[in-house]
Amino acid sequence: MQNKKNLFTDAMSEALVQSMQKDKNVVILGEGVTDVKGIFNTTNLALKKFGPTRVIETPVSENALTGIQLGMSLLGKKPILMHARVDFSLLGFDQLLNNAAKWHYMFGGTMNVPIVIRLIIGRGWGQGPQHSQSLESVFSHFPGLKVVVPSTASDCKGLMAASIFDKNPVVFIEHRWLHYYSSNYKKNLYKINLNESIDVKKKGKDLTILSSSIMLIESLKSAKILKKYGIDVEVLDLRVLRPLNLNKLYSSLRKTKKFIFVDNGWKTFGVGAEIFANILEKNIKLKNVPSRLACKNYPTPSSPHLSYDYYVTIKDICDEVCKCLAIKKDTKYKIQKECENIMSKVPHDLPNLNFKGPF
Amino acid sequence: MKIVNSKLRNLYELIKIRIIEEEIAKEYKNQEMRCPVHLSIGQEAISVGVSSVLTKKDYIVSTHRCHAHYIAKGGSIDSLIGELYGKETGTCKGIGGSMHMYDKNVNHLASIPIVGGSIPIGVGIGYGIKLNKAKQVSVIYFGDAATEEGVFFESLHFAALKKLPVIFVCEDNKYSVYTSRYERHGNRDIKKIIKSMDVKYIETKKNDVNDIQKKATIAKKHAISHGPVFLYSKTYRHLEHCGPNKDDNLNYRPKEEIKYWLKKDPIDLEIKRLKKEKKFNQENYEDFCNSIRKDFIYSLIKTKKAKAFSSKKLNSLEYAE
Numbered sequence: 075m076q077n078k079k080n081l082f083t084d085a086m087s088e089a090l091v092q093s094m095q096k097d098k099n100v101v102i103l104g105e106g107v108t109d110v111k112g113i114f115n116t117t118n119l120a121l122k123k124f125g126p127t128r129v130i131e132t133p134v135s136e137n138a139l140t141g142i143q144l145g146m147s148l149l150g151k152k153p154i155l156m157h158a159r160v161d162f163s164l165l166g167f168d169q170l171l172n173n174a175a176k177w178h179y180m181f182g183g184t185m186n187v188p189i190v191i192r193l194i195i196g197r198g199w200g201q202g203p204q205h206s207q208s209l210e211s212v213f214s215h216f217p218g219l220k221v222v223v224p225s226t227a228s229d230c231k232g233l234m235a236a237s238i239f240d241k242n243p244v245v246f247i248e249h250r251w252l253h254y255y256s257s258n259y260k261k262n263l264y265k266i267n268l269n270e271s272i273d274v275k276k277k278g279k280d281l282t283i284l285s286s287s288i289m290l291i292e293s294l295k296s297a298k299i300l301k302k303y304g305i306d307v308e309v310l311d312l313r314v315l316r317p318l319n320l321n322k323l324y325s326s327l328r329k330t331k332k333f334i335f336v337d338n339g340w341k342t343f344g345v346g347a348e349i350f351a352n353i354l355e356k357n358i359k360l361k362n363v364p365s366r367l368a369c370k371n372y373p374t375p376s377s378p379h380l381s382y383d384y385y386v387t388i389k390d391i392c393d394e395v396c397k398c399l400a401i402k403k404d405t406k407y408k409i410q411k412e413c414e415n416i417m418s419k420v421p422h423d424l425p426n427l428n429f430k431g432p433f
Numbered sequence: 434m435k436i437v438n439s440k441l442r443n444l445y446e447l448i449k450i451r452i453i454e455e456e457i458a459k460e461y462k463n464q465e466m467r468c469p470v471h472l473s474i475g476q477e478a479i480s481v482g483v484s485s486v487l488t489k490k491d492y493i494v495s496t497h498r499c500h501a502h503y504i505a506k507g508g509s510i511d512s513l514i515g516e517l518y519g520k521e522t523g524t525c526k527g528i529g530g531s532m533h534m535y536d537k538n539v540n541h542l543a544s545i546p547i548v549g550g551s552i553p554i555g556v557g558i559g560y561g562i563k564l565n566k567a568k569q570v571s572v573i574y575f576g577d578a579a580t581e582e583g584v585f586f587e588s589l590h591f592a593a594l595k596k597l598p599v600i601f602v603c604e605d606n607k608y609s610v611y612t613s614r615y616e617r618h619g620n621r622d623i624k625k626i627i628k629s630m631d632v633k634y635i636e637t638k639k640n641d642v643n644d645i646q647k648k649a650t651i652a653k654k655h656a657i658s659h660g661p662v663f664l665y666s667k668t669y670r671h672l673e674h675c676g677p678n679k680d681d682n683l684n685y686r687p688k689e690e691i692k693y694w695l696k697k698d699p700i701d702l703e704i705k706r707l708k709k710e711k712k713f714n715q716e717n718y719e720d721f722c723n724s725i726r727k728d729f730i731y732s733l734i735k736t737k738k739a740k741a742f743s744s745k746k747l748n749s750l751e752y753a754e
Contacts, residue, residue: 101564127564132591133587133590133591133594135587135588135590135591137553137583137584137587138552138553138556138584138587138588138590138591139553139587139591140553141550141551141552141553141554141556141557141584141588142553142554142556142557142560142588142591143557144553144554144557145494145553145554145555145556145557145558145559145560145561145571146557146558146560146561146564147557148542148543148554148557148558148561149558149561149562149564149565150561150565151561151564168547168550168584169550169553169554169584172545172547172550173545173547173550173554178750178751178752178753179528179747179750179751180525180528180529180533181524181525181528181529181533181535181543182523182524182525182526182528182529182742182750183526183750183753184537185537185542186753187753217751218751218752220752241752241753241754242752242753317752
């Protein structure tokens with residue numbers, strides 16, 4: 075069903091290899107980048123092509139590695155630091171937030187820190203409280219960082235290339251479950267403009283959904299179901315969180331006047347809060363009560379018996395759309411049944427039926 | 434003024450730093466330098482000794498107490514004073530302040546006031562040197578308290594593993610603000626720790642620029658040919674942790690200890706040595722001191738006339754274009 079050549083992980087691998095071909099200063103470093111699994115099969119091709127001097131295995135020292143990466147960049151290198159889980163990067167916050175994020179500004183605009191921190195959000199199969207956090211709103215708070223959250227293979231390739239060749243520190247957050255999705259993308263290296271936060275993934279007229287990463291995929295699935303019932307939802311992909319440029323959202327809202335934000339993380343002080351604050355400041359009048367869908371406001375439970383209602387589902391999204399659009403009861407019921415039917419095919423803690431764990 | 438006689442180089446570098454720091458201390462009370470200052474008075478020998486074996490192309494990174502490192506590496510005095518006064522002419526256009534001295538022209542790439550914060554950056558510079566196959570060293574200055582940080586051990590470990598051309602210069606002035614080394618380290622022996630991590634350990638405990646120069650020569654050679662060196666140097670600050678005054682009235686340092694270290698003032702030690710070798714000329718020395726004072730005044734006049742960076746432009750510095 076899926077074209078293997080065009081998997082999200084293949085797109086990542088190609089972005090890395092082609093960027094390394096283009097510029098010999100591009101290097102990858104991190105824990106496990108040279109092991110047999112090659113970070114979910116994304117770094118082994120680079121290792122094969124460029125060897126261990128450019129794909130560098132490291133000790134488990136996240137804070138020092140972030141500073142080391144910064145130091146290397148001052149000598150002209152473009153290092154990509156890899157953490158197999160977002161949660162590990164918290165150990166590097168001193169170097170990332172006190173140093174890298176402020177470097178250009180703090181030293182009067184005379185030095186650049188062209189680094190990428192590549193982070194993976196885990197989900198399911200018991201990833202639990204410390205392996206599945208969506209912390210993009212935390213990173214996005216800090217001036218000087220760019221925060222990128224791709225949702226498709228095509229975006230992954232173009233955004234990664236843009237991140238590598240950006241002159242600033244970029245936090246690149248990919249969701250583990252996106253690795254199983256594929257899309258068409260150009261063979262050659264291409265960059266996606268990091269100054270345009272939003273990409274319109276599906277046009278529609280009834281209501282606007284804004285989301286990112288895996289929840290963008292879930293939003294698109296929901297839109298597809300709704301379409302069958304004559305509900306035409308517009309789906310926007312917030313693929314760059316900082317710098318934040320919401321112009322495309324404003325245009326969409328002026329058209330649909332109805333809005334739902336679907337978050338990958340927690341609601342309180344989350345990405346949605348920032349989005350709604352911007353809409354208020356822009357004085358855009360909505361016809362529905364502002365609605366944010368997000369994970370439950372507690373850390374991810376590990377057990378599947380506890381996590382079944384933790385994440386936002388296609389049913390949650392469709393329900394919310396029906397509520398906002400005052401869809402008739404019987405139609406809503408049919409949509410719910412269809413969602414339940416789709417969801418029942420794959421256990422909630424698995425990305426697909428082929429998945430056997432443990433990561 | 435150019436230093437002609439190489440035998441006098443170290444003394445003149447020491448006194449240059451001392452005078453600039455003393456002048457800063459004097460001016461500080463006028464409330465125009467509106468940033469904290471961590472003066473290097475008493476600790477100059479390490480910067481001068483280490484820098485004497487470095488070329489312009491070798492790299493240094495530093496800490497909150499960065500003036501001596503910066504001046505000894507050849508950093509611009511005008512930019513230093515400009516930064517203290519928060520003017521556009523400062524190293525960081527007034528954005529960083531006293532704790533962020535750097536000068537790209539002499540490869541002093543950063544000063545960071547988070548304890549231990551510049552250590553991994555210096556290691557990354559060392560890694561960059563190695564990947565570029567260059568014959569340079571990366572010198573990392575830090576205080577004794579930084580050896581209590583996790584990132585210190587992570588960085589030392591990485592440098593040893595990858596055999597990087599890095600010199601870790603630990604300036605042990607015995608106090609982290611008011612807290613003594615003993616309260617923080619107990620009887621821990623740093624030498625054993627360093628050696629166990631497969632890093633060459635060299636120590637210099639005399640606060641004497643000549644001894645430091647000798648040890649730094651060995652350190653540089655070893656760093657380039659074999660890998661990282663830990664240069665442990667004992668020293669003492671004469672003034673308070675932060676600010677222009679003495680603070681011995683607070684009694685956190687034993688009187689005997691202060692007396693002992695004041696006798697080891699690096700400038701006095703060096704003058705004594707030169708006198709013994711009959712290389713010291715009082716008149717030339719005073720001329721040199723006066724020329725430094727004069728340069729400082731010129732810098733000060735220029736700085737006071739200089740404009741501040743426009744706050745309207747700060748926004749544009751968030752990202753490099």
